[in-house]
Amino acid sequence: MELIKRHLDHKSYRQLSDTELVKIFRRKADESAFNELMNRHQSKIYSYIYSMVNNPDVANDIFQETFTKVVAKMDETYNEQGKWIAWVMRIAHNATIDYIRKQKRFIDVSNWSDDEGSTDFFERMHDDSVTDADEQMVDKETRSSLMKHIQKLPEEQRTVVLLRHYYEMPFKEIAEMTNVSINTALGRMRYALINLRKYFEEERQLEMKHAK
Amino acid sequence: MQNSEDGCIRYLMKEMDPSEEVEFEREMLSDEDLLIEVECLRQTLHKLGKLPEIQPPTHLTDHIRQQALQTQQNRLNHNKRIISWFGKSVAAVAAGVLIVSMGTYMWPVSEGTAIEATTAVSGAGSTDDGTTPWVDRNDVIRYSDQFQQAGSLEFEAQRSNSMKKLVRVEVTEPWSTTRPQVQLTGTSN
Numbered sequence: 001m002e003l004i005k006r007h008l009d010h011k012s013y014r015q016l017s018d019t020e021l022v023k024i025f026r027r028k029a030d031e032s033a034f035n036e037l038m039n040r041h042q043s044k045i046y047s048y049i050y051s052m053v054n055n056p057d058v059a060n061d062i063f064q065e066t067f068t069k070v071v072a073k074m075d076e077t078y079n080e081q082g083k084w085i086a087w088v089m090r091i092a093h094n095a096t097i098d099y100i101r102k103q104k105r106f107i108d109v110s111n112w113s114d115d116e117g118s119t120d121f122f123e124r125m126h127d128d129s130v131t132d133a134d135e136q137m138v139d140k141e142t143r144s145s146l147m148k149h150i151q152k153l154p155e156e157q158r159t160v161v162l163l164r165h166y167y168e169m170p171f172k173e174i175a176e177m178t179n180v181s182i183n184t185a186l187g188r189m190r191y192a193l194i195n196l197r198k199y200f201e202e203e204r205q206l207e208m209k210h211a212k
Numbered sequence: 213m214q215n216s217e218d219g220c221i222r223y224l225m226k227e228m229d230p231s232e233e234v235e236f237e238r239e240m241l242s243d244e245d246l247l248i249e250v251e252c253l254r255q256t257l258h259k260l261g262k263l264p265e266i267q268p269p270t271h272l273t274d275h276i277r278q279q280a281l282q283t284q285q286n287r288l289n290h291n292k293r294i295i296s297w298f299g300k301s302v303a304a305v306a307a308g309v310l311i312v313s314m315g316t317y318m319w320p321v322s323e324g325t326a327i328e329a330t331t332a333v334s335g336a337g338s339t340d341d342g343t344t345p346w347v348d349r350n351d352v353i354r355y356s357d358q359f360q361q362a363g364s365l366e367f368e369a370q371r372s373n374s375m376k377k378l379v380r381v382e383v384t385e386p387w388s389t390t391r392p393q394v395q396l397t398g399t400s401n
Contacts, residue, residue, distance in 0.1 A: 029284035046268040186218040
């Protein structure tokens with residue numbers, strides 16, 4: 001009976017909006033409500049952080065810091081009017097940018113290796129959507145290559161690209177979050193795509209050269 | 213130029229109104245360079261779609277969930293304690309106000325009784341009530357015992373008036389064997 005009740009509760013929580021789940025969690029410290037919120041958004045938040053810092057340990061720290069702040073500030077600064085995920089993303093973004101600016105380092109992409117012993121994160125990922133082995137290999141390489149090129153982008157362009165990709169955030173919100181005008185945000189996106197195209201082209205030419 | 217550059221992104225990201233979209237597509241058909249740029253950006257955007265979603269480690273999410281529940285539970289308990297303390301404070305203040313109010317209500321009743329007693333005391337010393345001093349057959353002046361306070365002004369006034377009326381009695385019979393003494397009388401005989 002307990003299992004059935006738990007299953008029904010879980011099913012009913014899936015139908016609730018983020019705002020409703022937050023209300024339930026605030027009022028009763030309801031475990032299921034918080035679990036549902038985490039399940040919905042954790043991968044996108046983590047992906048954004050990881051893509052920005054390119055380091056799993058740092059990504060773990062920032063991810064934990066983000067949610068510590070989320071829970072601590074939920075009663076104070078989240079007013080249940082706006083989207084919860086946009087509010088959480090703002091916290092994640094600020095934490096990530098704070099880390100990057102503290103480091104003030106140029107990310108050394110020469111550490112990325114195509115050797116078998118590589119510790120590339122994406123090579124350890126298994127993509128269930130691709131069944132053919134060759135296709136899977138190509139896909140992994142594309143993803144690895146893509147992440148490499150994303151890391152090459154200037155921080156402000158990388159931010160816009162990742163916020164748009166992972167959260168489908170309107171440019172108006174991206175502009176507000178990054179404290180720039182909407183035209184500047186659009187411009188950054190355009191230049192990010194131009195730069196990525198350039199990096200892909202350079203990589204292709206390098207591969208052709210090596211192939212000869 | 214700026215408008216068309218931003219237009220490329222807005223068009224690709226579907227952030228244009230339908231009318232703006234129609235206008236922009238018309239512009240692309242007439243400007244080959246614009247069309248090429250939009251297509252190049254579209255291809256790169258398509259590659260971005262391969263960016264993966266990465267799951268955080270399970271131990272990390274378990275820890276976060278535990279911490280979140282603990283923090284929120286502590287906050288709720290703390291709020292309950294504050295509300296309970298506040299409720300008790302309000303109840304104590306309300307009880308205090310009630311006691312003071314009752315005391316204030318009862319206080320005027322005691323004052324009224326005291327006023328009545330004072331009135332009774334002052335009334336007792338009035339000569340209009342028939343408390344005039346008198347002399348008994350032994351020629352001893354007596355005052356009414358209705359005076360509650362010997363030191364009252366009324367009493368003193370009447371006593372001093374009575375004393376003023378007393379005169380010395382002259383003894384005319386030489387054979388009187390009584391030793392001469394001063395005798396006072398309030399009568400005029």
